[in-house]
Structures are given as C-alpha cells and as structure tokens.
Amino acid sequence: MTAESRADHRPSATPPLTERQEARRRRILDASAQLAARGGFDAVQMREVAEAAGVALGTLYRYFPSKVHLLVATMQDQLQHMHTTLRKRPPGGAAPAERVAETLMRAFRALQREPQLADAMVRALTFADRSVSPEVDTVSRLTTAIILDAMGAAQPTPEQLSAVRVIEHTWHSALITWLSGRASIAQVKIDIETVCRLIDLTAPERTAARQ
Amino acid sequence: MTAESRADHRPSATPPLTERQEARRRRILDASAQLAARGGFDAVQMREVAEAAGVALGTLYRYFPSKVHLLVATMQDQLQHMHTTLRKRPPGGAAPAERVAETLMRAFRALQREPQLADAMVRALTFADRSVSPEVDTVSRLTTAIILDAMGAAQPTPEQLSAVRVIEHTWHSALITWLSGRASIAQVKIDIETVCRLIDLTAPERTAARQ
DNA sequence: ATCAAGTCTGTAACTTGTTCTACATTAGCG
DNA sequence: CGCTAATGTAGAACAAGTTACAGACTTGAT
Structure with missing residues (x-):
C-alpha cells in the first residue's frame, strides 16, 4: 500500500x-x-x-499549464477535504431542503475562515475559459456530489438534478457577490435558503408531504 | 435640449x-x-x-481605470439597449414565471448572436473585484429591473426580491457554463425555467387568483 | 553500468495590462 | 484676448503571465 x-x-x-x-x-x-x-x-x-x-x-x-489551471486544481484539492469533513458530521435537518442549506452554510463558514483563499479559487473557477473545462467540470461534479449527499437522494430524478444545477449556480454566484463585497453574509444565507426551496418543489411528490 | x-x-x-x-x-x-x-x-x-x-x-x-471597468461599462451599455428593446415587445405568457423565463430566453438568444461579446462582458462581470463593485452593482440593478418588469411586480415583496436575486445568480452562472462550453443551450433553457418556478412559490398567495 | 528519452533547472525573452512622464491642446474665466 | 488648470498625446517603463531554450539530472530498459 x-x-x-x-x-x-x-x-x-x-x-x-x-x-x-x-x-x-x-x-x-x-x-x-x-x-x-x-x-x-x-x-x-x-x-x-x-x-x-x-x-x-x-x-x-x-x-499546471496556467494560473487558472493551478487555482482550479487547488479548489479540487480543498473540495476533497471539505467533502470528507462534511461526510463525518452529516447535516441534521429533517427535510432535504434544510439539509442542503445546512451543508452549504457549513461550507460557506469554512470559506469565511479563509476568505482570500476562497476569492482566489472562486475567481479562477468563473474566469476559466474552455481550455480548463475538464478541470472545472471535475469541481462541478464534486459539488454536485456534496449536494446530493446532503439531499440523501441516491437515485435523483432529472427534475432533482435540475434543481441541484440551479443550486450550484446560485452557490457560485452568491459567493462571488459576497467576495466582491456586494452582498452580506446574511444575504448569501437568504439566497441559499431561497434556492433550496426548489428541492421541495421537485421532490418525488407521491410522498404526501407537500402534495 | x-x-x-x-x-x-x-x-x-x-x-x-x-x-x-x-x-x-x-x-x-x-x-x-x-x-x-x-x-x-x-x-x-x-x-x-x-x-x-x-x-x-x-x-x-x-x-476607464481598467480593462474590467471598460468591459463592465460595455455591458451596461448593451443592457440599456436590451432593456429598451425588450420593453417594446413585452413577454406574452400568462404567469409571471413564464414571462420572466421568456424574457430571459429572449435575452439569451440575443447573446447567442454575439457569443464572443457575451463572453467578454460576462467574464469581466464575474472577474471584477471590489474596485469595480459600484459599476457591477449598476449592471445588477439593470438586470433586476428587467426581471421585475417581466414579472409585472411593481411592488415586489421581500420574498419576491429574494427569488429575483436567485434568478439573477442562476442567469449569470448558467451563462458562464454555456460560454465555457460546459452546458448546452438546451441545458441553460432548463436551468432558467427551473429557477423561474421559484416565482410561483413566492407569489403573494393571498390573492387566490394569480392576479 | 550505460544509453536514450523524458524531466527539471535557471534564465531570458515576449506579451499585454497598467503606470509614468514630458509636452501639447482645450476649456473656462477674468 | 490671455491665463491657468484640466485634459489629451506619444511613448517609455514596469509587472506578471507565459513561452523558449540550453544544459543538468532521473528513469527505465537493456
């Protein structure tokens, strides 16, 4: 070994x-x-x-063929850490939406501890052009995995996957507005909670709950 | 004059x-x-x-004190055009969510006509650091105005504003994934339609009819 | 152990965003 | 008009990402 x-x-x-x-x-x-x-x-x-x-x-x-490649790889690396860390203490909420929001807020707090590192990684991620697509995609898949983990959806429906995609979009973009000082931490929290409501909307609805 | x-x-x-x-x-x-x-x-x-x-x-x-300032100003400029153009033929859908989705898809098609221009503007927008915040904020307000126009919500509730924020996040991030070749046009359409469902969720629901 | 191919190192050069400087032009004002 | 401050011009200089290259070091196969 x-x-x-x-x-x-x-x-x-x-x-x-x-x-x-x-x-x-x-x-x-x-x-x-x-x-x-x-x-x-x-x-x-x-x-x-x-x-x-x-x-x-x-x-x-x-x-690493460019600075952006390097920083995206750095992000991959950090995300791995986070994923393992998050797995150790899974979120406690009852509803999937709650659990996802909780998980993302936990990740957000981790980023707040190293805001400059977050800045470098997220800026690189959104600035990346086509030549970095494979690497950015890997990061995206990691993020998706984290969210699906939190949802507890082993067999997500296409609708749920769409919701997850939108959540990811919101996550990245909200981070950017926070990093560039255009949104407060509270604002980011609200945005995350708002978008997570989409999960309820797309839950396999035979299970009575929300209709 | x-x-x-x-x-x-x-x-x-x-x-x-x-x-x-x-x-x-x-x-x-x-x-x-x-x-x-x-x-x-x-x-x-x-x-x-x-x-x-x-x-x-x-x-x-x-x-323009930097390349990013210049491109963000260029985006402001183009958005002005788009806003006036969109106002001329307002979206036809019945529900607010439909109208917003339709409006954004119209904007998306406009961007598809000049994908390189879109690339420059959107990359600048998300790469902008704090020194460009005021200008980026202006762009954001313009976008918000366009969406609220399409919703037809003259007096949006805080909840609706949150939904609009999330829609904006999704819009920007989806554009980026498209521009960097990681998402198809169809995929962007789905994401926009998915996030627009949030509008129904936050409609002032006391007014039984969709009003 | 030896040789070829592939890696690394150190360093210089090139590109493009940004800053600086010395001088010319323009605009507003008495 | 004629002055002065602000604005504009041309071009050099600087900074950091990227590329190029010649020579040393590793590695893997024989």
Whole structure:
C-alpha cells in the first residue's frame, strides 16, 4: 500500500506520477493555497509559487499549464477535504431542503475562515475559459456530489438534478457577490435558503408531504 | 435640449462631460464592443481599443481605470439597449414565471448572436473585484429591473426580491457554463425555467387568483 | 553500468495590462 | 484676448503571465 495506490483519483489519462513527482505536485498545491490565503487571486504569482514550492518556473507550467489551471486544481484539492469533513458530521435537518442549506452554510463558514483563499479559487473557477473545462467540470461534479449527499437522494430524478444545477449556480454566484463585497453574509444565507426551496418543489411528490 | 441633458444617467458624482468627451467615451465603448465581438475577452486589448477609438492609451485609462471597468461599462451599455428593446415587445405568457423565463430566453438568444461579446462582458462581470463593485452593482440593478418588469411586480415583496436575486445568480452562472462550453443551450433553457418556478412559490398567495 | 528519452533547472525573452512622464491642446474665466 | 488648470498625446517603463531554450539530472530498459 505505497503512495501509488492512493494517487489514482484523477479520471483523465494521466500517466502515473513517480513519488517525487507526486511530492512536487503537492508542494505546488500547498504553496498555491498558502499564497492565496495571504492575498487572494493576485497574490498567487507564478514565480512565487514556483519558488515557494522549490521548483523551476518551467516545471510549474508543466504541472499546471496556467494560473487558472493551478487555482482550479487547488479548489479540487480543498473540495476533497471539505467533502470528507462534511461526510463525518452529516447535516441534521429533517427535510432535504434544510439539509442542503445546512451543508452549504457549513461550507460557506469554512470559506469565511479563509476568505482570500476562497476569492482566489472562486475567481479562477468563473474566469476559466474552455481550455480548463475538464478541470472545472471535475469541481462541478464534486459539488454536485456534496449536494446530493446532503439531499440523501441516491437515485435523483432529472427534475432533482435540475434543481441541484440551479443550486450550484446560485452557490457560485452568491459567493462571488459576497467576495466582491456586494452582498452580506446574511444575504448569501437568504439566497441559499431561497434556492433550496426548489428541492421541495421537485421532490418525488407521491410522498404526501407537500402534495 | 443639447447633448447635456441626455448624459445624466450615471448616479455617481461624475462631473458632466463635454460634447467631445461624450463622443470619445462613445468611440471607446464602440471599439470595445467591436473588438469583443471578434475575439472575446482576450481580443479586447487596451492598446487596440485606444487605437481603434482614436485616443491615447492614457486617455483610455482616464475614462476607464481598467480593462474590467471598460468591459463592465460595455455591458451596461448593451443592457440599456436590451432593456429598451425588450420593453417594446413585452413577454406574452400568462404567469409571471413564464414571462420572466421568456424574457430571459429572449435575452439569451440575443447573446447567442454575439457569443464572443457575451463572453467578454460576462467574464469581466464575474472577474471584477471590489474596485469595480459600484459599476457591477449598476449592471445588477439593470438586470433586476428587467426581471421585475417581466414579472409585472411593481411592488415586489421581500420574498419576491429574494427569488429575483436567485434568478439573477442562476442567469449569470448558467451563462458562464454555456460560454465555457460546459452546458448546452438546451441545458441553460432548463436551468432558467427551473429557477423561474421559484416565482410561483413566492407569489403573494393571498390573492387566490394569480392576479 | 550505460544509453536514450523524458524531466527539471535557471534564465531570458515576449506579451499585454497598467503606470509614468514630458509636452501639447482645450476649456473656462477674468 | 490671455491665463491657468484640466485634459489629451506619444511613448517609455514596469509587472506578471507565459513561452523558449540550453544544459543538468532521473528513469527505465537493456
């Protein structure tokens, strides 16, 4: 059970990395997160990341072909953490809508602890162009997984998936308005709770509850 | 009734512009839109905008303190157009939710005609940092106005305003997923229709009939 | 152990957003 | 008109993302 078996998360046809390469990748991601946590998107300067990670600039670009790729990968990394953390203490609400809202608010509070890091990651995510689509998609799938987990919908209907998509849209966009100082934390909370009402609307309605 | 009285749209304490200045501003915005329409965000290069507008680089920066400011202003400009255009033929649906969805889809089709321009504007909008907040807020208010128009809610309740906020979030984020090729046009349509269901949910339901 | 292919390193160059500077033009005002 | 402050111009300079390249180091197969 060496480092090798752990490394096979990524779906794409990445040639497996040697141990030293895995270590380099990790140092880079850590350096990225650390610089981001200090000063947000702008503070993640490729030369500085390279230096902090003890790697040449060219190498950094071999691992992550652009700053946006790097930050999206950083987000993937952080989301993994969050997903495992969230799984440990599942939300307590009775209705799916409540549980999703609770989960997202928990994630939101985690982001509030490192607002600059959140800034860097979210800005990169929404600024990403087509060349980063696969990576952004991975982040999106992770987010979807977290929300579906909270809903407790193992076999979501297409309608429910639509609701989840809309929730994700709202989540990202609300984060942006918060990060750029155009919405308060309270406002974000309201938006999340509002959009989560869509879940009730799309629940498999044979179960009496809401009609 | 010279050009002067027309110029007083902007709320901030902008000293009134002379006629030549108004003309410069217009040339800059037009050049920006034209370059954006060609090649999207990346094709809007400040030197090229300046040259196309027949203005020195320093002047461009006096009018718009950054590329993002410029593109957000371009978006304001385009939204004005759209708002007037949309007002001319109001949506035909019976229920507010239908009308809003119809209006947004109409706007979406307009954006599809110039996808590169849409790309430049939307990317700028979501990439904008705090220094652009006032301008982004103006765009947001314009969008809100368009949606409220379509709803026909002259006196929206706080709940309805929350729904509108969420609709806006979804609108922006769905546009981004479309622009970066991660969602199809059909998918965007579904997302818009899904989120518009929130309107029914928040309608002032004491007035039995849909009023 | 050795060789070829692939990786890394250090560094310079290039691109484009942004800032700065020195000088010319314009606008408002007495 | 003639002055002065604000505005505009041309172009250099700077910053950070990105690319290019020559030489050293690793790796894997023989």
